[in-house]
Amino acid sequence: MRIDITRPLNRLTALLLAVIITALAFLAALIAENARDIPLDSAVRVNVGMIRDVQVQGDRIYCLENGGTLRCIDESGKFVWNVSVDPNAGFRVSNRGLAVWSGSRLSIFDRNTGVVIGSYSAQGEILSAIVGDVYAAAVLGPEHESNVVLTDRYGSVIDTLTEFKGVTVLDCGFFEGRELFWIMTLDATGSLPTCRIKTYKPGKKETGSIIDMEQVLYSVMFRSSFICAVGTDYLREYDYTGAEKSSQMVTGFYLTALDQNSEDPLMLFVPNSQNAGEISDVRCLRGSSFRSLHMPVKCTGLQCYGDTVYGFSQTQVAVGSYSGGGVKLYNLPVAVNEVLGVTENRVAVASSGSSIYLINLPEE
Numbered sequence: 108m109r110i111d112i113t114r115p116l117n118r119l120t121a122l123l124l125a126v127i128i129t130a131l132a133f134l135a136a137l138i139a140e141n142a143r144d145i146p147l148d149s150a151v152r153v154n155v156g157m158i159r160d161v162q163v164q165g166d167r168i169y170c171l172e173n174g175g176t177l178r179c180i181d182e183s184g185k186f187v188w189n190v191s192v193d194p195n196a197g198f199r200v201s202n203r204g205l206a207v208w209s210g211s212r213l214s215i216f217d218r219n220t221g222v223v224i225g226s227y228s229a230q231g232e233i234l235s236a237i238v239g240d241v242y243a244a245a246v247l248g249p250e251h252e253s254n255v256v257l258t259d260r261y262g263s264v265i266d267t268l269t270e271f272k273g274v275t276v277l278d279c280g281f282f283e284g285r286e287l288f289w290i291m292t293l294d295a296t297g298s299l300p301t302c303r304i305k306t307y308k309p310g311k312k313e314t315g316s317i318i319d320m321e322q323v324l325y326s327v328m329f330r331s332s333f334i335c336a337v338g339t340d341y342l343r344e345y346d347y348t349g350a351e352k353s354s355q356m357v358t359g360f361y362l363t364a365l366d367q368n369s370e371d372p373l374m375l376f377v378p379n380s381q382n383a384g385e386i387s388d389v390r391c392l393r394g395s396s397f398r399s400l401h402m403p404v405k406c407t408g409l410q411c412y413g414d415t416v417y418g419f420s421q422t423q424v425a426v427g428s429y430s431g432g433g434v435k436l437y438n439l440p441v442a443v444n445e446v447l448g449v450t451e452n453r454v455a456v457a458s459s460g461s462s463i464y465l466i467n468l469p470e471e
Contacts, residue, residue: 142436149467150440151184163448164200182454188221204238225261239281257309265310282329315349364409400427410449
């Protein structure tokens with residue numbers, strides 16, 4: 108006699124699925140019920156036109172409109188200053204100044220007043236630029252085998268670096284409070300990609316060189332008097348001569364956010380599988396110590412300031428701390444597409460549809 112066990116198994120499977128779905132729905136409802144509301148009046152809509160780029164630095168927000176107006180806005184949404192620039196211009200703000208470039212022209216602004224303090228006319232197209240304490244740097248095209256020009260903050264040429272034959276300049280910058288410049292390049296001509304970071308004393312000499320043939324580097328920062336280089340497998344620290352001081356394995360994780368305002372920044376790593384925008388597990392790293400946080404909702408982006416970690420979904424923000432304690436959940440006053448940055452006073456700059464909102468965030 109043949110016994111048909113198919114139907115009982117199907118009923119059992121359906122029952123299990125019903126139980127699981129009910130449990131998940133209950134959990135979602137419980138999370139939503141326990142989430143606190145951020146007051147509606149904490150969200151301020153910024154009165155700007157169509158935005159091409161937004162950058163946050165300190166307590167200021169810088170918005171480049173499609174028509175060629177660059178605006179500086181404070182945390183309450185009020186205009187501090189605005190200037191007209193080329194509609195195709197690019198810009199980069201640091202806490203030392205503001206670089207605006209278009210074609211072969213670089214303008215150096217005081218980021219607090221919007222006043223032009225220097226300018227430089229290059230022999231080729233400027234691809235990017237940055238302003239430091241004492242100097243400014245401009246990367247000149249083409250994108251492969253670029254040249255880098257170092258000027259003072261008024262635009263007078265100090266040095267020209269032309270040693271990048273066969274490599275691509277990935278990024279460059281200045282170590283704050285110091286007269287040192289760094290530049291990261293990638294050589295992809297060999298069997299294995301080779302990343303190199305060089306440090307310079309502008310107008311004098313190269314001070315150090317770092318070569319990493321084990322991984323691809325994608326982030327460089329200044330951390331507690333050392334150069335910190337983050338790659339696909341390791342986070343390594345070097346002194347200015349290129350001597351390695353420490354190494355930590357980060358295989359399987361990607362650096363998605365860090366506190367740009369700290370000398371020993373908190374860094375947020377997420378599993379590679381979650382980097383596409385469904386973040387639930389966060390590895391918080393400072394120095395050689397780390398702490399893991401689990402977000403109660405799937406987050407599309409992370410931000411951090413000081414010890415506080417913010418994980419954003421479209422309608423909620425999860426707030427945790429590197430120092431300890433649980434993760435609290437808050438309902439956002441407006442639905443957000445993307446959080447573009449957080450100011451030093453914990454104001455989130457968020458896009459919602461075609462608008463920009465400033466949202467006061469709670470602390471942990």
